[in-house]
Amino acid sequence: MEDCCRTCMPCLSRLWNWVWPEFHYPNITRPAEIRTVSGDISVPAPKKKPTQLYAALFDFEARSEEELTVKEGDKLSVIEKRGDYVLAKKLTGTLESGLLPANYVALVQDEFAKYKWYYGNINRQKAEQLLLAPQNKNGSFLVRISESHSDEYTISGRNEGQVYHYRIRRSVIGAYFVSEKISFATLDELIRYYQTNSKGLGCPLEQPCVQQRELFDMEPWERPREEFKLQRKLGEGHFGEVWEATWSSKNQKVAIKMLKQEDTKQDEFIKEVHALKNLHHPKLIKLLAMCSRGEPVYIVTELMSKGSLKSYLATPEGQILTSAHLIYMASQVAEGMAYLEDRHIVHRDLAARNILVGEDLICKVADFGLARIIKDSVYTASRSTKIPVRWTAPEAALYQRFSVKSDVWSFGVLLYEMMSRGKMPYDGKSNKEVLEILASGYRLPSPPKCPPNIYRIMLECWNPEPSKRPSFHALHSQLDNIYSRLYFKTIEV
Ligand code: ACK
Numbered sequence: 005m006e007d008c009c010r011t012c013m014p015c016l017s018r019l020w021n022w023v024w025p026e027f028h029y030p031n032i033t034r035p036a037e038i039r040t041v042s043g044d045i046s047v048p049a050p051k052k053k054p055t056q057l058y059a060a061l062f063d064f065e066a067r068s069e070e071e072l073t074v075k076e077g078d079k080l081s082v083i084e085k086r087g088d089y090v091l092a093k094k095l096t097g098t099l100e101s102g103l104l105p106a107n108y109v110a111l112v113q114d115e116f117a118k119y120k121w122y123y124g125n126i127n128r129q130k131a132e133q134l135l136l137a138p139q140n141k142n143g144s145f146l147v148r149i150s151e152s153h154s155d156e157y158t159i160s161g162r163n164e165g166q167v168y169h170y171r172i173r174r175s176v177i178g179a180y181f182v183s184e185k186i187s188f189a190t191l192d193e194l195i196r197y198y199q200t201n202s203k204g205l206g207c208p209l210e211q212p213c214v215q216q217r218e219l220f221d222m223e224p225w226e227r228p229r230e231e232f233k234l235q236r237k238l239g240e241g242h243f244g245e246v247w248e249a250t251w252s253s254k255n256q257k258v259a260i261k262m263l264k265q266e267d268t269k270q271d272e273f274i275k276e277v278h279a280l281k282n283l284h285h286p287k288l289i290k291l292l293a294m295c296s297r298g299e300p301v302y303i304v305t306e307l308m309s310k311g312s313l314k315s316y317l318a319t320p321e322g323q324i325l326t327s328a329h330l331i332y333m334a335s336q337v338a339e340g341m342a343y344l345e346d347r348h349i350v351h352r353d354l355a356a357r358n359i360l361v362g363e364d365l366i367c368k369v370a371d372f373g374l375a376r377i378i379k380d381s382v383y384t385a386s387r388s389t390k391i392p393v394r395w396t397a398p399e400a401a402l403y404q405r406f407s408v409k410s411d412v413w414s415f416g417v418l419l420y421e422m423m424s425r426g427k428m429p430y431d432g433k434s435n436k437e438v439l440e441i442l443a444s445g446y447r448l449p450s451p452p453k454c455p456p457n458i459y460r461i462m463l464e465c466w467n468p469e470p471s472k473r474p475s476f477h478a479l480h481s482q483l484d485n486i487y488s489r490l491y492f493k494t495i496e497v
Contacts, residue, residue, distance in 0.1 A: 058082050058092065058109045062286045067254075072102030080109060085126060088282045105284035107343075116147070116191060121212035123148045131160040132167040134213050143210025147172070147195065157191060159198070161207040168207045225281055229295040229302060232260060238311065241357075241371075244300065248307060251293070258292060259307045262300040277303070280372070283347070287340030289360060289370040308360035308368065316361045317426035327455055328490040330422045333359075333367045335483035340369040341415065342476035345408045352406050354414035355395045356421040393435040394428075398442050399470060409470035415479065416465025417448070423458060424451035457486055 058081065060074040072092060074080070080092040083101065090109055093101035116122040123131065123146045135144055145161035150171060157172040159182070170182050172194060180194045181187035182205065188194040195209065202208040231253050238246045244262045251258050281291045295302040313333070316322045325333075337359055344351060351358075351372050358371045397413035399405040417429050429448055430438045447466050450459040461482060467473045474482075 057095075058090075060104070060108055061110055062108055064104055064108050066102060067290075067292060070103050072100060072104055074104060074108070080104075082109065082125065084130070085123070088284075107284060119147075119192065119195075119212075121145060121147050121195065121209075123213070125149045127151055128158075128160070128169060131158075131169070131213075135160060135162040135167050136165075137214075139214045141211075143208040144213045145207075145209045145211075146213040147191065159195075159205070159207075159209070160213075161205070161209055163207045170205060170207070225277075225293050226297070227293045227295055227304070229298065232258070232295070232302065232304065234260065249304075251304070257307045259305050261303040261305065263303065283343070283349070283372070285340055285343040287336050287368055288343065288372060289368045305370070308362045308366075310361035310363075312357050312370075313359035313361050313367065314356040314421070314426065317356060317422065323425055325425070327423070327453070327458070328487060329365060331455075331458065331483055331487045331490065333361075333365055334419055334422055335480060335487055336367040337369060337418065338415065338476050338480035338483055340367075340372075341411060342480050344369075344372055344411075345476045348408065350406050350408055351411045351414070352400075353392055353395070354411050354418055355392060356418055356426070359418070394430050394438055397470065398439065398468070401439060405470075407470060408476070409473050412465050412473040412476065412479070413470075415476070416462040419458065419462050419465070420448050420451060423454040427451065455486070 057079060060076055060078040060080060063076050064072070064074050066073040072094070074092075074094065079095040081095055083091040083093060085091075085106060086103065088106050089103045090106050091101065092104050092109060093099065116124075123134075126134075126146075126148050128151060131146060131148055134140070135146065140162055142163050142165070143161075145159060147157050147159055150156040150158045156174055157180075159170045159172060161168055161170070172180050172182055172191065174180060175187055179187040179189060180191050182194070182198070186197070186204070188197060198205045199209045232249045232251055234247045234249045236248050238248050238259065240246070241261060247260045247262070249258050249260045250256070277291070277294055277296070284290070289308070290306040291303065292306060293302075293304040295304075310316045317325075337354075341351070341354070349372060351369070353371060354369070358369065360368050360370050362368070392414075393401050395414045395417045397405075397410035400407075400410040400413075420429055421427065430441075433441070445468075447463060450456070450462075461474075461479065464474050465479075
């Protein structure tokens with residue numbers, strides 16, 4: 005430190021923050037070792053931060069040089085969080101580092117990962133940067149692992165335009181406390197207490213911190229269309245043609261969905277695609293790039309070798325699938341939809357034609373979120389024959405009340421398509437008749453050879469009261485359990 009700065013208040017305060025990062029904690033005393041008699045500041049020896057161990061939840065293949073290819077179970081250390089990504093380093097083998105979607109990694113044994121306010125291993129500076137971002141306000145808060153004590157935590161909260169940090173300490177028996185006057189068995193209980201007793205802390209805890217989106221990551225997704233060589237038309241989708249193509253700069257086969265610009269809501273378009281590309285889940289079709297300048301708009305996605313589930317079910321291979329195979333596939337769809345459910349993203353067009361099949365019966369949900377970038381008129385008035393009435397919940401078909409629960413209804417119809425190996429729902433009836441019979445309580449019959457517990461799930465999805473329909477998380481776990489039971493029964497036999 006410069007001599008002049010020994011007395012300069014701003015510099016001293018900066019130094020205090022460095023020496024004892026929790027200097028601003030209003031109700032925590034500084035440790036004895038940095039209060040000195042002479043007035044000089046002695047620096048406590050920095051404690052070595054234990055490396056937090058993360059693991060990859062799924063395989064991930066890098067799509068650019070910045071990203072990191074990992075296999076499920078790879079052990080990682082996370083260097084920093086960047087928007088919806090983490091900069092991670094492999095702890096075995098090549099020790100490479102690169103970006104991974106944040107939801108592809110989990111802290112090993114991180115019991116708090118499920119809480120929206122929990123940000124794990126981020127430092128004080130990062131917490132302040134996140135909380136002071138414009139999308140946060142007074143009362144926004146997060147909890148992070150303490151920089152100086154890895155088994156303790158810190159609440160960082162924004163109040164009156166400033167960020168305050170409060171250390172959560174642990175008692176000898178492991179209880180959590182900010183003030184010694186009151187302690188809690190779990191971190192969650194402590195947070196809930198201070199959410200309703202903000203005076204005890206001096207800072208309101210009103211809403212979990214909202215993550216910043218990366219500001220600069222739109223550009224790499226916008227690619228010149230010359231990079232794509234169209235090879236063959238795969239078919240005609242709801243929004244336009246779909247082509248198989250080669251992405252020359254990556255030497256990769258891709259699928260290209262072509263949208264007519266006149267059909268897209270231009271103002272919404274870039275924003276929405278920007279949001280969609282941040283959705284990463286192994287059961288959702290990966291959005292790889294786009295060409296939005298000029299006509300037609302290209303949406304470039306991963307290519308799935310067996311095409312749509314609708315057409316796959318009609319192939320000889322599809323026709324001989326057993327119930328166990330079909331339940332395995334349905335469970336994957338429910339898993340992908342549960343990811344969207346958590347993010348309040350409504351699909352609006354969940355049906356076998358929008359599920360894509362790859363090798364080993366891998367299924368992925370396609371066209372999620374597309375509904376929001378397409379002009380409503382494409383769905384309704386001008387192309388009314390295209391409204392997927394047979395898959396649409398009555399409240400959505402009649403009153404446009406689309407929700408995650410109307411997607412659950414569609415999932416029931418998708419189950420029907422699967423268990424009947426591709427039969428058209430309500431075959432022989434017009435859309436108008438379908439709506440009428442549904443209103444009078446009629447439901448699709450059980451397809452032949454459909455296990456009764458699967459038909460029961462369909463009926464639950466078709467509950468007239470949306471709130472009484474199951475969640476996608478519940479559907480996923482039910483289907484997974486049924487599949488496991490069937491699988492082990494087959495093995496025993
Ligand atoms: O049933 P299909 O063979 O599979 O024909 C339809 C057509 O394009 C119109 O949707 C196919 N398709 C759509 N997206 C993809 C994709 N990502 N990979 C492979 N085929 C696709 C779909």
